[in-house]
Each structure stands twice: as structure tokens, then as C-alpha cells.
Amino acid sequence: MAYTIVEEKIFCSGHHACPGCNAALAFRYITNTLGQNTIAVVPPSCGAIISGPQPLSSMRIPVYQTTLEASAASAAGIKRALKAQGKDHINVVAIAGDGGTYDIGFQSLSSAAERNEDIIYICLDNEGYMNTGAQKSSSTPYLAYTTSTPGGKPTAKKNVAEIMAAHRIPYMATATTGYLDDLVYKVRKAKDIKGMRFIVILVPCLDGWGVADHEGAKISRLAVQTGVFPLYEVENGIKYALNYGSQGIPVSNYITRQKRYRHLSSEQIDEIQQVVNADWENFKVKFNA
Amino acid sequence: MSQGHTRMLLNGNHAVAHGVKLARPMVVPVYPITPQTPIVEKISEFQLQGVMDADLMTMESEHSAMAACITASLTGVRVFTATASQGLMLMHEMLHYASGAQTPIVMCNVNRTIGSPWGFWPDQTDSLAQRDTGWIQYYCESAQESLDTILQAYWVAEKVLLPAMVMHEAFYVSHALETVDVPDQEIADTYLPPFSPYHRLDPEIGASWGNVVNQDMFYRHRQTLGQSMEKAIEVALEADMLWEKLTGRGYGVIEEHRCTDAEIIIATTGSMAGTAREAVDQLRDSGMPVGLLKVKLFRPFPVELVRRALDEIPRVIVLDRNFAPGTGGFLHQELKAALYGLKNGPVIYGYLTGVGGTNVPPDKIAGLVRESMEEEPVNSSVWKG
Ligand code: SF4
Numbered sequence: 001m002a003y004t005i006v007e008e009k010i011f012c013s014g015h016h017a018c019p020g021c022n023a024a025l026a027f028r029y030i031t032n033t034l035g036q037n038t039i040a041v042v043p044p045s046c047g048a049i050i051s052g053p054q055p056l057s058s059m060r061i062p063v064y065q066t067t068l069e070a071s072a073a074s075a076a077g078i079k080r081a082l083k084a085q086g087k088d089h090i091n092v093v094a095i096a097g098d099g100g101t102y103d104i105g106f107q108s109l110s111s112a113a114e115r116n117e118d119i120i121y122i123c124l125d126n127e128g129y130m131n132t133g134a135q136k137s138s139s140t141p142y143l144a145y146t147t148s149t150p151g152g153k154p155t156a157k158k159n160v161a162e163i164m165a166a167h168r169i170p171y172m173a174t175a176t177t178g179y180l181d182d183l184v185y186k187v188r189k190a191k192d193i194k195g196m197r198f199i200v201i202l203v204p205c206l207d208g209w210g211v212a213d214h215e216g217a218k219i220s221r222l223a224v225q226t227g228v229f230p231l232y233e234v235e236n237g238i239k240y241a242l243n244y245g246s247q248g249i250p251v252s253n254y255i256t257r258q259k260r261y262r263h264l265s266s267e268q269i270d271e272i273q274q275v276v277n278a279d280w281e282n283f284k285v286k287f288n289a
Numbered sequence: 290m291s292q293g294h295t296r297m298l299l300n301g302n303h304a305v306a307h308g309v310k311l312a313r314p315m316v317v318p319v320y321p322i323t324p325q326t327p328i329v330e331k332i333s334e335f336q337l338q339g340v341m342d343a344d345l346m347t348m349e350s351e352h353s354a355m356a357a358c359i360t361a362s363l364t365g366v367r368v369f370t371a372t373a374s375q376g377l378m379l380m381h382e383m384l385h386y387a388s389g390a391q392t393p394i395v396m397c398n399v400n401r402t403i404g405s406p407w408g409f410w411p412d413q414t415d416s417l418a419q420r421d422t423g424w425i426q427y428y429c430e431s432a433q434e435s436l437d438t439i440l441q442a443y444w445v446a447e448k449v450l451l452p453a454m455v456m457h458e459a460f461y462v463s464h465a466l467e468t469v470d471v472p473d474q475e476i477a478d479t480y481l482p483p484f485s486p487y488h489r490l491d492p493e494i495g496a497s498w499g500n501v502v503n504q505d506m507f508y509r510h511r512q513t514l515g516q517s518m519e520k521a522i523e524v525a526l527e528a529d530m531l532w533e534k535l536t537g538r539g540y541g542v543i544e545e546h547r548c549t550d551a552e553i554i555i556a557t558t559g560s561m562a563g564t565a566r567e568a569v570d571q572l573r574d575s576g577m578p579v580g581l582l583k584v585k586l587f588r589p590f591p592v593e594l595v596r597r598a599l600d601e602i603p604r605v606i607v608l609d610r611n612f613a614p615g616t617g618g619f620l621h622q623e624l625k626a627a628l629y630g631l632k633n634g635p636v637i638y639g640y641l642t643g644v645g646g647t648n649v650p651p652d653k654i655a656g657l658v659r660e661s662m663e664e665e666p667v668n669s670s671v672w673k674g
Pocket of ligand 1: 020023024131207
């Protein structure tokens with residue numbers, strides 16, 4: 001996709017993420033695309049560390065750090081107050097992790113979607129509670145190792161993208177740090193839509209996934225190319241558009257580069273391949289319809 | 290004072306809704322819970338009729354309602370919410386967050402039993418269990434007092450930058466009808482200036498809130514919170530005096546009824562104060578030198594005023610419609626702590642009565658006073674039905 005990335009310098013260097021962190025990369029492109037006229041809400045997460053300890057901040061916009069359950073409700077409160085004061089032109093964005101989105105924050109997220117709050121909600125999905133040392137979240141994929149699923153997670157990843165699309169919100173999209181043009185295009189598009197907008201961004205966690213410092217972008221590209229994490233958009237719960245999907249690359253190329261899958265047998269890798277294939281076949285139907 | 294108001298027949302909850310309307314909050318995130326619901330319903334009605342210009346947020350939980358109150362307040366608008374019982378319990382985390390951020394939110398909590406088991410009755414344990422969350426706490430005994438206190442609570446909260454809770458009890462106050470003087474909007478506007486907060490979430494200001502701090506900064510934040518609390522007593526007295534000037538109705542932060550020359554004082558809070566006032570008058574008629582101390586402002590606890598009121602009084606009987614397992618009645622504990630070190634302080638009888646909403650008529654209170662004459666006081670609270 002040919003999209004020119006225009007960055008306003010909102011995100012600064014010198015933040016506290018691990019070297020090579022893809023969440024920090026996502027932060028940079030999200031905030032720089034949204035621009036100065038933005039208030040961000042961040043719950044406890046690696047994002048909270050990246051935002052910076054008081055009195056420092058890695059972002060040149062007001063950041064409100066809320067509690068883990070309340071990102072969407074907190075963002076909605078800000079937006080309603082801005083509206084009441086005639087300052088509707090200010091963007092309000094919540095940037096939460098997968099724990100704060102798929103799990104503990106899901107109630108307030110789902111309800112904000114139901115009320116069609118005029119906010120942008122972004123989930124930086126690194127498939128686990130990485131900020132507390134890599135425990136399982138309901139975004140952790142099937143059979144992945146975490147410190148609370150040392151034998152591999154026995155259940156599937158929750159499909160938050162489809163759940164959010166099912167709320168029939170104006171805009172839902174998936175993105176990843178491997179395709180920054182696509183990511184920025186989606187943030188830019190979300191910025192210009194009114195009502196609830198949701199973007200889930202796959203951000204490989206170098207430490208939690210067990211990948212090298214420079215491999216984050218490559219791994220996230222493989223997630224797309226193997227069909228594990230297709231990039232697409234859904235408008236109003238019905239209008240689907242695929243941006244980047246499976247290129248038929250075997251899922252083992254993705255899995256064998258990550259330590260969190262190193263305990264898998266070849267049968268288990270085959271099993272994952274079959275699930276990915278079946279999901280992709282089912283998924284394609286939505287775009288042909 | 291007879292001018293500048295409309296006399297209406299209202300229950301306590303509708304009186305609160307009228308008070309809220311007069312305060313002109315701009316954002317009102319709510320979640321319904323019995324017996325608070327009529328507050329939410331009345332505000333929704335006002336909004337539909339176009340007589341109240343607030344943005345009503347129908348939240349999915351009290352936790353989210355409080356989360357939205359905090360950010361809306363930090364973004365620069367006056368906010369209101371209401372809750373009760375389990376709802377307040379669910380808010381607990383956010384209550385701390387609200388006071389930590391020094392947001393002057395005003396909330397009405399209708400005192401109701403907390404589970405398990407389920408109950409819907411008047412009992413103050415829900416809000417008293419939040420006494421250390423950094424919220425100002427007022428306990429009211431009538432619909433009129435609740436209405437007036439909502440406006441006073443905004444006045445105080447916005448001066449000292451602390452959130453404030455206004456309590457009245459389930460059904461006795463929340464659902465009982467009374468004639469209430471609803472002040473005209475001009476009076477409320479004269480009393481309560483538009484909200485202009487000191488720090489806000491605004492790209493033009495560029496300040497953030499809530500980030501991780503070091504130990505020293507946290508220490509200083511807690512100290513500042515404490516200083517705001519200390520200031521709140523004086524400010525609450527000022528708020529009350531000003532309101533009295535405008536409407537003729539004042540309550541003080543404590544009320545002393547027939548305490549001059551009293552030898553026994555009944556101390557209590559909330560609707561029980563109304564019943565105890567009856568009992569005091571009855572006992573006085575029978576020649577007993579009894580008085581009433583109503584503690585209206587419970588947080589910050591008006592220690593000096595209470596010490597002055599009870600110094601040289603031989604006997605105090607505390608009536609608690611609440612129970613903290615392991616220690617007893619909340620007011621009983623607070624009074625013992627407040628009076629510690631007084632040279633001629635009273636002996637204190639702590640009675641748990643009305644806990645869970647059991648009925649406590651004036652005769653019962655008079656009986657308890659007489660009973661106390663036969664008993665030696667003990668350190669712990671005693672169950673009295
Ligand atoms: S733990 Fe993972 S997500 Fe968190 S800062 Fe480090 S690399 Fe980024």
C-alpha cells in the first residue's frame with residue numbers, strides 16, 4: 001500500500017522500553033500520526049513505562065494514566081468533558097495492552113463500543129502480560145509458553161478483532177509494526193472517523209516471545225504472511241477490507257524463530273498449521289461476500 | 290426565609306436530583322442500583338425535559354462511572370454520580386484514584402447493607418468502609434438536608450480539591466416523602482460559581498496525570514492530600530454559614546441539640562439523629578438532662594469540635610447503625626480516638642443498634658439511655674438490636 005508517513009514529533013527518544021521494543025515503535029507512529037491535538041489514556045502496561053515516570057514524559061501531549069480496568073471509560077469521560085466545553089476537535093486515544101483490553105479492561109471497552117463513544121482505542125497486543133514478566137493473557141495463542149502456562153497455553157487466542165467488529169462500531173482494524181505504512185494509514189483513517197474506533201496492533205515483545213532485538217518487525221511480518229494475523233478493516237461491523245493476508249508461507253517459519261514455541265513437537269506445529277489454514281479459509285469468505 | 294424557593298413534596302432521592310440540577314454539572318456518569326435508582330431516573334427525566342443541560346453517561350458499572358467522573362473532572366467540568374452499597378464497593382479502587390488526583394467530584398451514596406447475604410436496608414457500613422479513601426463524607430438525616438448538602442459539598446470540594454460523598458439512608462430518607470424547599474436557580478448560582486479547576490487535561494496546558502512517581506513524590510502527594518483534608522473542616526463551616534445566609538438553613542459540621550447542661554449525650558449520625566432528637570426531647574420532658582450530638586461531617590472527622598462538645602460531659606452513648614467486624618461501631622471507635630487524653634472526658638457506651646436496617650424508634654433509644662445507667666461501660670461495642 002502506497003501511503004506516505006507524515007510524522008509530527010510527539011513521541012521523543014529516551015523512553016524506558018527495552019531496546020528494539022515494538023510497542024515503543026507503535027507508540028511513535030500512533031502519537032506522531034494523531035498529532036499535538038490529542039489526549040492519551042494509558043493503563044498499567046509496558047505503555048505506561050514507555051510514557052515515562054513523573055515528571056518525565058516521552059510524549060508531548062497530556063497523558064492520563066488510569067487503572068487497568070478503566071481505559072475506555074476514562075477516555076470516554078475526557079471526550080464527554082471536552083464536548084461539553086466545545087473542544088470537540090481534540091482527539092482522545094486510549095492505548096492499552098492485551099491484558100488491559102482482552103481481559104480486565106474488556107467490560108469497559110465493550111460498553112464504550114456499545115455507547116459508540118467518540119474515542120480511538122488502540123490495543124498493543126503482545127500476546128501476554130509482558131510488563132509483569134510474561135504471563136498468559138486471553139490473547140496468548142494456543143500452545144505458546146508463558147510463565148503461567150509453562151506447558152503451553154491449552155486454549156485458543158480470543159479473537160478480539162471480530163468481537164469488536166460485532167459491536168458494529170464505525171471502524172475496526174488490525175495492524176502490526178511490520179507494516180508501518182498500513183499502521184499509519186489506519187491510525188490516520190481512524191482519526192477522521194467519528195464514534196468508536198478500535199485498532200488492535202500486533203507488537204512482538206522481544207523478551208516475552210524470545211526473539212532477537214532486531215527481529216521484531218520481521219516476526220510481525222511473518223505473522224501476517226503465514227496467515228496467523230491478517231491485516232484488515234471492518235466498517236460498521238459489515239464492510240470488510242483485507243490489506244495484507246496469508247502468502248502461504250508455512251507457519252513453522254514464524255514459530256521456530258520464537259523461544260515461546262521451542263517446546264513444541266513437529267505434530268503440534270502441524271496442528272497449529274491446520275488451525276491456521278482452516279481459519280484462513282473461513283476468514284476469506286468475509287471478503288468475497 | 291420564604292423567598293427564592295419552591296416548596297415541593299419530594300423523597301430524599303428526588304431532593305438530591307434537584308440539588309444536582311441546581312449545581313449544573315456538565316457530565317453525569319451513572320449506573321443504577323437500589324435504592325439509589327430514583328436519583329438517576331429523575332436526572333434522566335430532567336435531561337429529557339431539557340431543564341438540565343448535563344451529558345448523561347449510562348455506564349456499564351460503577352467502576353466505570355467513577356473512572357469517567359475522574360477524567361471528566363480532570364478535563365475541567367463539574368461532575369456528579371450516585372451509588373449505593375455494592376456499587377460503592379465496586380468503586381473502591383477508583384475512590385482512591387479520585388482523591389489521589391484531587392478531583393472535586395460530588396457523589397450521593399444511599400446507605401444500604403452490603404452482601405453477603407443480600408439486603409436492601411439502611412446500614413452505613415458501605416460508606417463507612419470507605420472512610421480512609423480520601424473523600425469528604427457527609428451524613429444527612431432528611432431530604433432537605435441532602436439537597437442542601439449536595440450544593441455545600443460542591444462548594445467545599447472545589448475549594449479544597451477533594452471529592453465529596455453525601456450520604457443518606459435507604460428508604461428512611463431515600464424513599465420517604467417530605468416537604469422540601471427547593472431553592473431557585475439564582476440562589477444556587479450565587480452560591481456556587483462556575484467550576485474553574487486548577488489543573489486539567491488539555492493539550493494547551495500539556496500536563497499529564499497518574500504516571501509512576503518515586504517514593505519522595507508519593508510521600509508529598511499524600512501529605513498534600515492530608516493538608517486538603519485538614520482545611521476541609523473550616524471550609525465546610527464557611528460553606529454552611531454562607532448557605533444559611535442565603536436560605537436560612539444551616540447544619541454545622543456537628544449539631545448539638547440541648548447539650549447545654551446535659552449530663553448524658555447521645556452521639557449518632559444520619560437518620561438516627563432525627564429519631565434520637567425525638568428521644569432526647571421525650572427524656573428531657575421526663576426530667577433527664579440528655580442532649581444529642583449529631584456528627585454530620587464524618588471525614589475529615591471534626592475532632593476539635595467534638596472534643597469541645599463532649600468535654601466535661603459525664604456520659605456519652607454512641608448509636609451505630611453499622612458494624613466493623615473485629616472493632617465494632619465506626620462512630621464509637623472514632624469518638625474514643627477523638628476524646629483520648631481529655632482530662633474530664635466522658636465514659637462512652639457503644640451500642641450497635643439498627644444494624645442491617647432493624648427499626649430503632651425513639652422509645653427504644655430512650656430505653657437504651659436508661660439501660661446505660663445500670664451498666665458499666667465496656668471498651669467494645671455492644672449489640673442492642
Ligand atoms: S517487555 Fe516487551 S513490550 Fe515491554 S518494553 Fe520490553 S520488549 Fe517492549
